[in-house]
Amino acid sequence: MNFTSQIRYNPQTCKDEKYYRLKESYRDASGRVCTLILLNVGFIHDLSPEQIRDVARGLTYLYNYQKDVQLWDEKLQGYSEVVRDRVHAYWARLVEEEKLDIVGNAYERSKSKARKRIDVDTMRHTDAREVGCEWLCLQTIRKLGLDTFLRSLGWSEDKVKVTLAHLITRAAYTPSELKSISIIKENSAVCELLDLPMAKITPRRIYRVADDLYSIKDKLEKYLCHKTDDLFKPTNRIMLFDLTNFYFEGRKTGSKKAAFGRSKEKRSDCKLLVLALCINTDGFIRYSAVLEGNTADPKSLPNMVDELIAENPAKCPDNEGVLVVIDAGISTEDNLKTIRDKGYNYLCVSRKALTEYTTPENAPKVTVCDCLKREITLQRVTTAKNDDCYLKIDSPAKALKEESMNRKFRERFEEGLKKIRKSTQSKHGIKNYGKVQNRIGALQGKYPSISRYYNIKVEDDGHDKVASMTWEVNIPDKVEYGTYFLRTNVKKLDEETTWNYYNLIREIECSNRQLKTDLSLRPIYHQTDNRADAHLFLGLLAYWIVNTVRHQMKVARRKQGKDEHGRERSTPYWSEIMRIMKTQKAVTTTAVNALGEAVETRLCSVPTDSAAEIYELLKISKVPFKKIKICRTQ
Structure with missing residues (x-):
C-alpha cells in the first residue's frame, strides 16, 4: 500500500494543501498493473512525509500478516507511537468499510474481463453449417405436430429425430437418400437443432425413413x-x-x-x-x-x-x-x-x-x-x-396466339408434306407406298390440330410405288380463335x-x-414400385412443409395490405425462400483469450433483412440456438 497526494483547497485553513489517498497496486489476471483507492484519508497536518511513508508500510505489514496478530507488534515495534496509532486507526477503517477484499474481488473481476479479451491473431472459424432453412422447416413441423403424431404411434425418440432430420433435409436441399447423408454430416446443422448425435445418421436408417412413413x-x-x-x-x-x-x-x-x-x-x-x-x-x-x-x-x-x-x-x-x-x-x-x-x-x-x-x-x-x-x-x-x-x-390475346400457332403449324405441316412428296420424286428417295403412308401418318400425329383440314391423296402405280401425291386444304372460313x-x-x-x-x-x-x-x-x-411410391410420398410430406410456410406468408402479407405502388404483395416460390434462408449459418469460432485459455463459441449469424422478414411474417425466433462457450486451459 502507498499514499498518493493531490493539491486541493482546504476550507478549514483556506489554503491549498496536500490531500492524501491510500492506494493499493496489483497485477490483474492478464498481467497489467492496476491501482485501487482503499481510503480517502484527507488532509494530514500532524505527520511528516517520512511518517506517512511508515504508516503505508505498517498497513502493508498488517495486510500481509493479518492472520498472525502477534507478528503485527513485532513488525510495528520499529515505528513511533504516533505512527503505530495511525496505522491501527486506518486499519480499523479498512475493516469497517470492508476494503480488505476489494483487491481480491477486483482481481476476480479482471479474470472475467480477461477471459472475454480475445487475441484476434488466434481467431479461427470452423464447422460452418447452414441453419436458417432447417430452423424454418423444424418450426413448421412442430406447428403441424408431426413429431408428436409419430411418437403417438409408438415410434422411438431416435427414430422420430432421424425421420425429422431426413424430412427437413428433403425439404431444404431436395437430395436423394444417399446424398442426404453427406448433407446432414457436412453441410447442415439439423442434428444440432434436433439434439441428434451424428452417429445416429446411418445409410440404413435414412433409407428406411421413406418406407416407414409410406407404411402409415x-x-x-x-x-x-x-x-x-x-x-x-x-x-x-x-x-x-x-x-x-x-x-x-x-x-x-x-x-x-x-x-x-x-x-x-x-x-x-x-x-x-x-x-x-x-x-x-x-x-x-x-x-x-x-x-x-x-x-x-x-x-x-x-x-x-x-x-x-x-x-x-x-x-x-x-x-x-x-x-x-x-x-x-x-x-x-x-x-x-x-x-x-x-x-x-x-x-x-x-x-x-x-x-x-x-x-x-x-x-x-x-x-x-x-x-x-x-x-x-x-x-x-x-x-x-x-x-x-x-x-x-x-x-383476344388467346385468339392471336392460337391464330399464330395454327399458321405456324400449317406452314410446318405443308413443309413436311412437300418433303415427303419430293422424296417420292427423287432418285434415291422413299417411294414405297406403305412407307410413304407411314410418314404421312406420323406427320398428321405431330400436327393433329391442323392435319384434319387436309385431304391427302396418294396414288399407287400398281407396283407398290407412289405415282403421285396431292392434297387439298379445307379450312373453314370462320374459325373462332x-x-x-x-x-x-x-x-x-x-x-x-x-x-x-x-x-x-x-x-x-x-x-x-x-x-x-x-x-x-x-x-x-x-x-421398384415400393421405393418409387415411398420416394414420391416423402416429397409430398416435404410439400406439406413448403405449403404451410407459403400459406402463412400469404396470409401475413394479405394483412399487410398493398405495397407502396398499390400492388398486391407476392409470396416467393420455395426455391427463393430456400435461397434467402440459407444465408443464415452456424459457425464455430476458436481463439485464445488474455488468460491463455482456448475459447470455443458456437454462434448463428444474424439473419439478412429478407430472412428476418420471413421470420417476422411466420412469428419464429430469429436465433435457432444460443451461443455455446467452452473454455479450457491450454
Whole structure:
C-alpha cells in the first residue's frame, strides 16, 4: 500500500494543501498493473512525509500478516507511537468499510474481463453449417405436430429425430437418400437443432425413413388434413383435381406400375408414374394416389371421388355443395355424372367447343382482366344437349396466339408434306407406298390440330410405288380463335365468380411445379414400385412443409395490405425462400483469450433483412440456438 497526494483547497485553513489517498497496486489476471483507492484519508497536518511513508508500510505489514496478530507488534515495534496509532486507526477503517477484499474481488473481476479479451491473431472459424432453412422447416413441423403424431404411434425418440432430420433435409436441399447423408454430416446443422448425435445418421436408417412413413400414409394424410383444418380454418368449399406424371431414369423392368405414356415433360422415351392430387384452394392436399404410368386422365376420377368423400363431407358449413374444379382432360360425361351422383358440384372446361348454342336475351357481356391486364369477355350461353350452365370465354390475346400457332403449324405441316412428296420424286428417295403412308401418318400425329383440314391423296402405280401425291386444304372460313366454354352444374354462380373459381386451378398447377422443380421429384431413379411410391410420398410430406410456410406468408402479407405502388404483395416460390434462408449459418469460432485459455463459441449469424422478414411474417425466433462457450486451459 502507498499514499498518493493531490493539491486541493482546504476550507478549514483556506489554503491549498496536500490531500492524501491510500492506494493499493496489483497485477490483474492478464498481467497489467492496476491501482485501487482503499481510503480517502484527507488532509494530514500532524505527520511528516517520512511518517506517512511508515504508516503505508505498517498497513502493508498488517495486510500481509493479518492472520498472525502477534507478528503485527513485532513488525510495528520499529515505528513511533504516533505512527503505530495511525496505522491501527486506518486499519480499523479498512475493516469497517470492508476494503480488505476489494483487491481480491477486483482481481476476480479482471479474470472475467480477461477471459472475454480475445487475441484476434488466434481467431479461427470452423464447422460452418447452414441453419436458417432447417430452423424454418423444424418450426413448421412442430406447428403441424408431426413429431408428436409419430411418437403417438409408438415410434422411438431416435427414430422420430432421424425421420425429422431426413424430412427437413428433403425439404431444404431436395437430395436423394444417399446424398442426404453427406448433407446432414457436412453441410447442415439439423442434428444440432434436433439434439441428434451424428452417429445416429446411418445409410440404413435414412433409407428406411421413406418406407416407414409410406407404411402409415393413410393415417398421416388424414392427420395432416385435420391438423391444417384446425390451424387455418379452410372451408374446403372448392376442391382442385389434376394429374401429373414423373419419368424414370433406367429401364424399370421390374415395375408393374411404370409404363410408357404421354409425358408432360416431353420425356415419352422414359417410363412414367402418374400422381393424382386433389387440393383445396389454400394448396393443402386432400387426396393423393400414385397410379400407373399409362393411366388416362378420365380413369382416375372415380376413385378420387370415393376417397375424397371418405375424408370430406359433401356439404360445407353453409350447406353448399363442394365444388370440384377439373380440367378438360378429366371432364368426361361419365366422370361428371359420378360427381353429381356423389353429391358434389363440378366446374370444368368443356371437352368440346359448342357449335349449337343460344345466347339469352338478358345475358350481359362481362369484361374481366387476366393477370397481364388483358381484357377477356364472359357471356352465359345455353345448349339443348343438357341442363348445365355454360360460360363462353372470348380472349383476344388467346385468339392471336392460337391464330399464330395454327399458321405456324400449317406452314410446318405443308413443309413436311412437300418433303415427303419430293422424296417420292427423287432418285434415291422413299417411294414405297406403305412407307410413304407411314410418314404421312406420323406427320398428321405431330400436327393433329391442323392435319384434319387436309385431304391427302396418294396414288399407287400398281407396283407398290407412289405415282403421285396431292392434297387439298379445307379450312373453314370462320374459325373462332380464342373461344372456349366453361361448364358447371351450379345454377346461381354469376359470370365473374365462375371465371374466378376456374382460375383457382392454377393453384394445383403451382403445386405440381413446386413438386417437380423446387422439390426435385423428377426424375425417379428407384427401380421398384415400393421405393418409387415411398420416394414420391416423402416429397409430398416435404410439400406439406413448403405449403404451410407459403400459406402463412400469404396470409401475413394479405394483412399487410398493398405495397407502396398499390400492388398486391407476392409470396416467393420455395426455391427463393430456400435461397434467402440459407444465408443464415452456424459457425464455430476458436481463439485464445488474455488468460491463455482456448475459447470455443458456437454462434448463428444474424439473419439478412429478407430472412428476418420471413421470420417476422411466420412469428419464429430469429436465433435457432444460443451461443455455446467452452473454455479450457491450454
